[in-house]
Amino acid sequence: MKSLVLVFICWFISFNLFSQESFESGEVIYSVKIASKSNFENPLKRNDFNGFRKKMDRFSETVSYRLKFNRVSSLFSVNLDMTLEKEESFSKLAKVLTKSDHVYFVDFRKKTLIEQKPFFGEDFLVQSSTSDLKWELINETKVIGSYTCYKAKVKRKRSGPYKGEDAYITYIAWYCPTIPFNYGPFEFCNLPGLIIELSIKNRIYRATKVVLKKEEMKIQKPSKGKLVTKEELESIGKKAFENR
Template sequence: MKKLNIKVVLVLLLLLNTISLTAQELYGKVTYKQRLGEKLNDSIANKKYGDVYKNTMDFISESIVKNCDNFEYNLKFNRDESVFVGIKKLQNEADKGYKLAEKFSRVDDVFYLNIKSSQKLVQKESFGELFVIEYNLSDIKWELVNKTKVINNYKCFMATTTKIVKNSKGIFKKPVIAWYTTEIPLNFGPKGYGNLPGLILELQEDKLIFYATKIKLNPKKSIKIVKPNKGKMLTSKEFELRMKKVSKNLWIGR
């Protein structure tokens, strides 16, 4: 009986060590595509504008709806870090519709997370200048929801939060919905979202939905994560104040 108990304990210890080791060694890459939410898609496509701007705004709306599904992104990650970047594709530079959709989707933005240091960096261009903006992961407050669905054969759980957007028009609250899987126990996701009990396989932020199409765990080829370092480094508060100042100057200059 004692021998049997010892064997059971040894097997349990071996299983626990294997699970721990698996979590520690997890690394890989997830490819995401994007689409417009159905209602939001309709609101953009069917929005009516005044005669003065109608042709221009109709062209912008149609370009976004037509091209939005064409963009792909890669999320590369290891145990502690991740980087989310758009996949650049060869495109006709004269295709203005594609370029407009690219700007709308902000394909050039780079999102970096470091779970150990609770650091989030966003590299983005604004008013013709490149910035690296530092955020704190603890700024995102998730609410875990008792809803599930299957994505790419992974059982996913729902979580929600609110994104606060501040601009010259005021302060806006926009809902964010994430679907994460505990079967991949890493705290990352699209667009710098994370800090959930598993990898985010689908994310809706404002008008866009990002959804996983390919998941590669522990591939033979090593995963290299490059921390964004090109651009002026600012805290989120410094960037907010800078944008207020630039917007004010532009308004005065009109």
Template sequence: MKKIVFVLLILFVSNALFSQSGRIDYLIKLDSLSFKDNGKFKERLQKMKEYASNQKFKLSFNTNRSSFEYIESLSSDPSFNESENIIARFAATTASDFYYDRIENREIQKKNDGQLVEKTNARVDWVIGTESKKIDNYLCYKATYQESYISRKSGKKEYTEIVAWFAPILPYGYGPIQFYGLPGLILELKYKNTTYLAARIELKDDTVDIKFPKGRTITEDEYNSRLQSSAGAVLLTRKKAEKKEQK
């Protein structure tokens, strides 16, 4: 209990002392992937892992807003393949950019296809513990969240644990992808098989303007419904083509 009170005290003091905005660059670390298929997919999965491990993301923030975006790769490697890189983003990291307004409690997700998906009253029920460690000389505390999902195998609700390490001395409730709401910046986040690690932390005394993407937004349910319709149309077209070939 004393540790939690101490954390809150640090948060109160630092709110008055620290800069108005900043940027964090994150590197990617992947857990060992289990290659169930020993055939041609093993090589493909290994390639995906290599591309994902070399990706970088940036979190820009001010007191009221944040953006989490992919840092475009300028690879000098002649074998670099942007299509493979995009597949790795879909499979291992994220193919979307995220924008969050703390005052309005509103999140906009810019999908890979350019569609803007809006979520309001987004909330993550973090459980903050007393376990701590230092990241780049910042004292961080561990927080966990149980995210629910429907299992494809059982069709039942199951949970995956998200682990975040946040720094109370950096009093901004932002973090990678769609995870925020802690009393401090998230400097490390483990989500499924992927860990986002803060590699560069830059704080500024002036306020950086965080611009949200412009355009029509839709809800997450609407977006998922469109994806299902598109997938169904593709499947129908494929079946028709197969029937023609059989004739």
């Protein structure tokens, strides 16, 4: 508990020092690494998995993500160099697994998230609240690059017919209190510092470049698609699935 108090003291001090530096915005580049390992007993299945894993590793090397932010909002999107475009079926699956066709906009003042995403052949802007991220701050630190980061985790319920522990996914974040912007990859935000690393299942998103700016960067809100809530999108998906 004492260490968590120190986190907030550190954040408060760094925020004041940071404010004196007058940084108004910034940009982060994240790389993604697929961390899964084969555990198939069947040699044929193991070979198939290893082949897929090698393709995913090659694909992940071509992908990076950009987070742009200022004091009131952020935008997270992909930088994609498709070297595997010839393998169309694999490319589509890889895009789904890495969410490389989604855009995430966070409004810090309104505590809202807008996710721009394709769904059943259409584009949607899915609006939700960022307040459902009930982070647990953990007494653990590690150095990532030149940043001392603190650990946090959040457990969220999965959609679908899952039961018990399988019904939840635990996300692990490492955030840096000395960079007091409350943003991170995808929809993950609201920590007392910038998220430098995020683990989602077998994928690790890690900041490879952080640039802070004294001038305010303009963040453009995504506008491609129909504005809906999560519940409305689920209803649309259910009807589309039934019609098919």
